[in-house]
Amino acid sequence: MDTYSRFPVAFRRGRGVWLWDERGRRYLDAVAGIATCTLGHSAPALRRALGRQLQAVQHVSNLYRIPEQEALAAWICEHSCFDRVFFANSGAEANEAAIKLARKHGHERLGADRPVILTARASFHGRTLAAVSATGQPRYHRGFEPLVSGFRFFPYNDIAGFDAVLDAVDPDAGTPVAVLVEPLQGEGGVHPGDPAFFAHLRRRCTERGLLLIFDEVQIGMGRSGALWGYQKLGVEPDAFTLAKGLGGGIPIGALAVKRHADHFVPGDHASTFGGNPLACRAGLTVAGELMRRDLVAHCESMGVLLREQLDQLVQRHPSRLAGTRGWGLLQGLVLQPGELKAPAIAARALEERLLVVPAGPDVVRLVPPLTIGPRELQELVRRLERAIIALG
Numbered sequence: 001m002d003t004y005s006r007f008p009v010a011f012r013r014g015r016g017v018w019l020w021d022e023r024g025r026r027y028l029d030a031v032a033g034i035a036t037c038t039l040g041h042s043a044p045a046l047r048r049a050l051g052r053q054l055q056a057v058q059h060v061s062n063l064y065r066i067p068e069q070e071a072l073a074a075w076i077c078e079h080s081c082f083d084r085v086f087f088a089n090s091g092a093e094a095n096e097a098a099i100k101l102a103r104k105h106g107h108e109r110l111g112a113d114r115p116v117i118l119t120a121r122a123s124f125h126g127r128t129l130a131a132v133s134a135t136g137q138p139r140y141h142r143g144f145e146p147l148v149s150g151f152r153f154f155p156y157n158d159i160a161g162f163d164a165v166l167d168a169v170d171p172d173a174g175t176p177v178a179v180l181v182e183p184l185q186g187e188g189g190v191h192p193g194d195p196a197f198f199a200h201l202r203r204r205c206t207e208r209g210l211l212l213i214f215d216e217v218q219i220g221m222g223r224s225g226a227l228w229g230y231q232k233l234g235v236e237p238d239a240f241t242l243a244k245g246l247g248g249g250i251p252i253g254a255l256a257v258k259r260h261a262d263h264f265v266p267g268d269h270a271s272t273f274g275g276n277p278l279a280c281r282a283g284l285t286v287a288g289e290l291m292r293r294d295l296v297a298h299c300e301s302m303g304v305l306l307r308e309q310l311d312q313l314v315q316r317h318p319s320r321l322a323g324t325r326g327w328g329l330l331q332g333l334v335l336q337p338g339e340l341k342a343p344a345i346a347a348r349a350l351e352e353r354l355l356v357v358p359a360g361p362d363v364v365r366l367v368p369p370l371t372i373g374p375r376e377l378q379e380l381v382r383r384l385e386r387a388i389i390a391l392g
């Protein structure tokens, strides 16, 4: 179906941060499957582990114990503040699970007949009906009304604005039960969360018995330069969702919760494919490589380097570029207001054999594999500069 406006190129082979198209031309990939290919393309560890898994067993359903799933859940819990994990297949599905959990929390713990979940303006939580209803961007809603009810939107990083929205929920119309929020807004323009704002969210949620749920679908799994985005903010949520980077390019999603937020009982939620042996083997392999190769620290130092080079790029082109924002290897190059838009830069970059993806009209998003090295980063910025210059 005609759901994507695609670039006229198809990739047949990948290695590390490089992709080759059908004519054998080589591209530097700063999209990485939109922040999914954590270890780069065709990572040897992933190839080996998935090959072995395919020879053993791929899918059995959740009617039976799945040791790979138990091991991945154990790894997530051991390295985070959480105690239990539910596996899905995508970010939107993980957020669907979080939304159901929040509603159950409201019904059972807060006696809420009409639970209300607060989410941020300019947020992005996915495209299923509930996830899109949670997304604070009207352009994703248009044509799909009626939306799922029970969401209210607050301004991101705005303490007084959040309090105003929380306090304005009319008790006759609904009861706030949860806040669902990205530690760094990715699709919405690469806006890092403000620690003071998030400390305030934590305080207000604890005070009122609301679940604080972080959507770490894009920023989780090392991309921020910390293993989890919440560590950048110094605030522990009650639950978080993961997906993009978790499987290194194999579809997987997850909802992790602290014990006190573990409200699901058998029959409440399910997924045929969720947590299958193949996807969980992929997750375990990505996790293992992050630890073995110290890739989170590597991501942090490469992020600093990328940021320095982008700042210099901004200094060289002040009439076109306004600045940079981001954490680790999720960086946004912010354009000056004007004619030049991020989709045009992405299209021109393709001709320079560089893949980048916009985050809204005014931000070029850079999310290379966490394995990228300093020489490749330099080459990335060189190609990006050529694209910007070529656009006049």
Ligand SMILES: *Cc1c(COP(=O)(O)O)cnc(C)c1O
Binding pocket: 089, 090, 091, 092, 093, 095, 124, 125, 126, 127, 182, 186, 187, 215, 216, 217, 218, 243, 244
């Ligand atoms: C990409 C993304 C989603 C949606 O994930 P899908 O796997 O496309 O469903 C949700 N939340 C955030 C923060 C994302 O970046």
